[in-house]
Amino acid sequence: MLKSRKDLLNLQQKAKTALADQKMRILVCAGTGCVANGSLKVYESLKKLIAEKGLLAEIDLVKEVSHEGIGVNISGCHGFCQMGPLVRFEPSGLLYVKVKETDCEEIVESTVAANTIIERLLYSDPNTGEKVKTQDENPFYKRQVRVTLKDCGRINPDDINDYIAHGGYQAIAKILTGMTNEEVIKEVLDSGLRGRGGGGFPTGRKWSFAAVQPGPKKYIICNGDEGDPGAFMDRSVMEGNPHSVLEGMMIAGFAIGADEGYIYARAEYPLAIKRIRKAIVDAEALGVLGKNILGTDFNFKINVKEGAGAFVCGEETALIASIEGERGMPRPRPPFPAVKGLWACPTVINNVETLANLPAIILNGATWFKGFGTATSAGTKTFALAGQVENTGLVEVPMGMTLREIVFDIGGGLREGKKYKSVQIGGPSGGCLTEEKLDLPLDYDELLKVGAMIGSGGLVVMGDDTCMVETAKFFMGFVQNESCGKCVPCREGTKQMLAMLTKITEGKGTEQDLVLLEELAQNVKDGSLCGLGKTAPNPVLTTLRYFRDEYVAHVRDKKCPAGACQALKEYYIDPEKCKGCTLCSRVCPTGAITGEKKQPHVINVELCIKCGTCAEKCKFGSIGVR
Structure with missing residues (x-):
């Protein structure tokens, strides 16, 4: 029992000394994502194998025993969730990614016993192909500034002495x-x-x-x-x-x-x-x-x-x-x-x-804290980076960093060569921002000017194959389900907005629906009792503001420019590629595909239910969507 600040300082020094005595410390990520991918098995295996070699250091940081040897411990989330399970080595900072239980014996024999790096367990930069050895050199971490997350991934969350050792x-x-x-x-x-x-x-x-x-x-x-x-x-x-x-x-x-x-x-x-x-x-x-x-x-x-x-x-x-x-x-x-x-x-x-x-x-x-961020938004902010981006996970950056830096420098750009289209920021309460807003500094006031908000910090990156009307519909469906129903604007307004968005994505909307949708969204925003209702229309309002041409295409041309809305898809067969194998006609549930064997087939759009089975089964890539 600590009775004074002096007692706390003494305990801190004892725990720090115990950590310093360890020749090597191995930290296995035990955040939810890594645990789901088997990181606890990696932890138990490493500890067992190192103990068998007589190298395991005492885990209790304040016992009056020698702590020399190899320390093996769990840690919290490192942030780079898609690359888990992650294993970090201190003091070198070496970081292994996607580690499996079957890798543990090689890790002990090579990295622990012989100080040899296992190349295949290093992170490979998707843009350069370069193998990255340490966490600090990793492009995912290099631009981050960690205050809130400083010790996540560096301490054992179940050991109070580890927290005390780090201040x-x-x-x-x-x-x-x-x-x-x-x-x-x-x-x-x-x-x-x-x-x-x-x-x-x-x-x-x-x-x-x-x-x-x-x-x-x-x-x-x-x-x-x-x-x-x-x-x-x-x-x-x-x-x-x-x-x-x-x-x-x-x-x-x-x-x-x-x-x-x-x-x-x-x-x-x-x-x-x-x-x-x-x-x-x-x-x-x-x-x-x-x-x-x-x-x-x-x-x-x-x-x-x-x-x-x-x-x-x-x-x-x-x-x-x-x-x-x-x-x-x-x-x-x-x-x-x-x-x-x-x-x-x-x-x-x-x-x-x-x-x-x-x-x-x-x-x-x-003064130290204000050294990060902007004049009106000091410090750092954590964001959950998700969607169609190369590097997904948890990042912490100074307020004021631009979307471009987060998406392309930290996130590594979009996967599979997709072109950037938008980012949904702030979750259901936030808004969708276009490519023109990529250089917008992320702080509270700047985002409000463009109809968005930082919110809790969700960042969903979307490529050019994403339908913004469908995106607005998804978030509206979420908030409509989550409305408590206490006030009429939120309870009924979100329900009607969802119905309008559904109608539009099914190709049944009109241009008058767009006028009504925008008017209703503003009324819900102004009239709702709490923050849920007041911010629920944000995804709709921002997509109407920045992607209105997509809404117009849905209601006027009955087309989804992204080809994502199922009801607006039109399947066709390219006669140049079709070999007449008849497989597509055999799997079509409505008999919409006809044609002679070894001759190009055709799709009757009136009978087609747009299930996509024909395109999945075609071996020649002859079935497309327009």
Whole structure:
């Protein structure tokens, strides 16, 4: 049990020494993606093989034993998810990708015992073909600046001593031994940190509202209800560095005068919840969480609430209702949670990434944090890079970096030679940006000017074979399903917008439908009660704004320019390529294909149901779509 900051410093030094004594440290990624691909089997196999050689170092970092040898440990998400399982070697920084259990014996014999690099396990740059040895040299990581993710992939998330060895809990110790709550709030205000959950509200200002409220009880809520399709930033932080979230909550609690907090995480994140719960138990046992933290009079208790996966519970008041045991539905504001929140007490809600930034800000100072980013959007931001891009995964970059740099420098450009068409940013609440916006700096204010938003940080890259009307329909289908139904504009408006988009993609839309769709989208945006409804029309409005010609083609010409809308596809047979093998006519379920054997066949478009079976079975590539 740590009774003072001095005790914490002594423990930190002991753990750092233990790490330094290891001749080599092997970190096997144990984030959700890598675990799903068998990384735990890789970890167990490496540990067993190294132990058999008598080289395994003691894992407990603070035992009074020698730590010399090879350390083998799990880590959180490295970010390069499509290349997992990932295995990193320290201190060299060597990174192996797509490692299998069957590779472990060779890794031990070659890399561990003989210090020989296995070329086939290195990352190969798809643009140059060059083999990349270390993580820092990898183009996926080279342009990143990691603050929130700094220790994800470098520490064992299940070992509190590993977190402490890397400076963990020094920020709360600094506060408790020399700062007032006003000074903490000012430091965060001066840093320019804005909420990373979507809205971008200044964090310090939100805290200042709650700090001045009277009453003996206040709460901090960590919003880990990450619901955007394809987004996994918060999950990775909770899985990879859970103690940074706990420390951030304590910093926020001290600042506003709260002694209790809740982590609200969706039940679909079992690994994150498991690691968060263990981190809480370990921190309480060590005396850096709970009563009289580090021997001071500051108390802070953290509870975990599992959400049922409702997207609307990412909204603050709906989240509060869910914790209170009610149905997760938004409440009118004001009063805002900072005045009347959880159980009618002043409450501050910050998302996972916002809280995980706080220890670094307190230790390094506001000026250091403002050294990253732009004048109005300081610091870094994590993004989940997905879609038709070479390198997918989790990235952290300075605010203000352009889309072009993220998509082409970090992401490696589009796969299979596709041409860039758009990026959907901010999930269902965001917008679709064209090639002309590739050099737009990613910060809160610049994106709002073009009808988009950073949101929680989802980035879905789309190529020229993507239909933007279909994309808008997909996101509208998502938000329509997730609408809680409390207010009419969202409940009925999103339903009607989805019906119009479906009608258009089926080739039944009219130009008047486009006028009505845009008008309805604006009404839903203006009239909805909460952020879900107010931002639900963004994908529709931005695609209408930047890709209106595609909508016009669907309603006027009854064509999908991308050839993606099934109902608007027209299959044809190229007579120059057709050999008359009759296979297509034999598999056609409606008898739409006719022709003599060894003669070119034809498709009756009236009978064709556009199932695509003929094109799949054709051995000569003679069946196309127009």
